[in-house]
Amino acid sequence: MSSANTGATRQTSKRPRLPLDWLGVVPFLIFVVLFLFLPTMKIVIGAFQNPDGSFTLDNIKGLYTPSIITAYWISIKISIASALLGCLIGFGVAAAVVLGGLPNWIRSPLLTFSGVASQFAGVPLAFAFIATLGPVGLVTVFLKTQLGLDLRLMGFNLLSFWGLTITYLFFQIPLMILIITPALDGLKREWREAAEILGASGFQYWRMVAFPILLPSILGTMSLLFANAFGAVATAIALTGSSLSIVPILLFAQIRGDVLGNPHLGYALAFGMIVLTGIANALYIWLRARSERWLK
Incomplete structure (x- = not known):
């Protein structure tokens, strides 16, 4: 009886068990398949049909x-411009908070605001900028009536290249702050102390130690910001309409169902966007992996 029970126990232990460890990520996997993988495959296939x-x-x-x-x-030019300006300004803000000796209570509100602002886009963002920097926006009217500065006469137009670039900066700068802050936190104090002991100035420390370590994170974040701006659709359409010929607006015109529209050409436009943003995101992942070697 004991040997029979032992055999039964062994057979029971050999039965396949359900991978309960993966149960928690099942909703995420379903979401990725339904709203990312399948739509992407439909676009790729439709581009060649x-x-x-x-x-x-x-x-x-x-x-x-x-x-x-x-x-x-x-x-591409709008994405590069907003990525460069977003990286430059965001890095300055993050460095001032992490390394600039500002009060600690500033950091938490800044990161909270950055988390919200980095996701603020679409029609609400377009309306906010039209109400602020539009032809009769709050800032536009204030500068004209109080300071005598007419933005229109100075050549600024919100529905233009630089107008859309400035609008994109509202979510590009916070995203840069969120991503680069952990990298700045990863700079070890011992590295700066060692550089100072060896006689390095503050500029030399940044040029020879800190900046080379942070460069992969900065370049990777810049590529991510490029992809973020290049794929922004709702903000561009809501802000400029058809006054600025960019890929998201052409894509919208092709797939909205008009007689002149060609949905499969729209698929091809979207396929080109997927290729460019995929390259940018792959570059970001590769560069981030390189930076983590030093910042762990």
Whole structure:
């Protein structure tokens, strides 16, 4: 009986067990499949299909028309400009809080605001900037009536390249602050003390020690900000409408169902955006992995 019970116990122990450790991430995996993987695959497949479902490269060839190339170039320039300015300003703010000797109570409200502002986009953000910097916005009217500065006469137009770039900075700067703050926290005090003992000045410490260590994090965050701006759709459409020819606006025009629209050309436009943002995100992951070697 004992040997039979032992055999039964062994058979029971060999039965496959449910991977309960993965149960907690099942909702996340379902969300990724339904709202990320499947829509992406539909876009990729649709970019190489005719309306009848047959394979074609005409949609990809359509991306090389002058109007679409111009739209991609404008979108890339806006993304680069907002990423560079976002990195520069965000790094300055984060460095002032982490390393600049500011009071500790400033850090928590700043990070809280950055977490909220980095997700604030779309129609509310566009309306906020129109009400602030639009032709009859609060700041525009104040500068004109109180200081005699007419932004329109000075060449500033919110519905333009720089207007959209400034609008994007509202969520680009907070995102930079959120990502670069842990990297600044990772700079060890011993590194600065060792540099000072060896006779290095503050500038030399930053040029030879701190900046090379932070450079992968900065470049990686810049690539992430580029992807973030390049993929912003709702803000651009709500703010500029059709006055600025960028890829998200052309994509919206192709897939909204008009007679002149070509949904499969819209799929090709979206496919090009996926490729560019995918490269930027892959670069961010690679650079972040390199920076973590030093900052652990």
